[in-house]
Amino acid sequence: MELLERFAQGDQEAFEALFRQFQGQVFRWIVRIVRDPAAAEDLTVETFWRIYRAHARFRPDGSFGAWARRIATNAAIDHLNRRRMEQPLPDNLPQETQADSAVQRETREKIARAFRQLPAKYQSPAMLALVEEEPYSEIAAALGISEGAVKTRVFRAVRLLRKNLELLGVKP
Numbered sequence: 001m002e003l004l005e006r007f008a009q010g011d012q013e014a015f016e017a018l019f020r021q022f023q024g025q026v027f028r029w030i031v032r033i034v035r036d037p038a039a040a041e042d043l044t045v046e047t048f049w050r051i052y053r054a055h056a057r058f059r060p061d062g063s064f065g066a067w068a069r070r071i072a073t074n075a076a077i078d079h080l081n082r083r084r085m086e087q088p089l090p091d092n093l094p095q096e097t098q099a100d101s102a103v104q105r106e107t108r109e110k111i112a113r114a115f116r117q118l119p120a121k122y123q124s125p126a127m128l129a130l131v132e133e134e135p136y137s138e139i140a141a142a143l144g145i146s147e148g149a150v151k152t153r154v155f156r157a158v159r160l161l162r163k164n165l166e167l168l169g170v171k172p
Contacts, residue, residue: 004060033076047072069142080120114164126157
């Protein structure tokens with residue numbers, strides 16, 4: 001608790017200790033949203049810069065991890081909003097080792113395109129819920145919205161995904 005109080009008062013050593021403690025967790029959270037490790041590294045730095053500048057708004061009796069995830073989520077969503085709609089997903093995403101037919105590859109590319117066409121406010125909750133299988137409660141805390149709003153956004157994202165996939169010639 002003392003560390004959090006010192007951080008809230010602007011102590012740089014406390015900030016550095018929190019940075020070392022939460023850096024990996026924030027990076028992994030951002031990667032789950034943006035799906036790009038290089039961008040996630042930059043966004044992790046940006047997140048901690050935002051955290052450092054907002055130290056006075058932190059409540060020492062709250063959870064630093066949850067607060068950091070919320071700031072990280074906002075940075076990731078800002079990144080998604082800036083990113084071009086047709087940016088391809090990286091080829092180095094984990095996948096099964098079995099041989100990949102041209103049809104499967106084309107279908108995966110169409111699904112990725114359909115995800116990228118979602119508005120950012122639907123893309124993040126859908127990615128975290130459908131792909132990463134994060135609990136709605138964690139998504140809600142990170143986005144700063146209610147669980148009901150997360151469920152609504154995921155539901156609407158699924159409807160839009162179905163529509164986008166149908167337009168791309170994939171039967172959902």
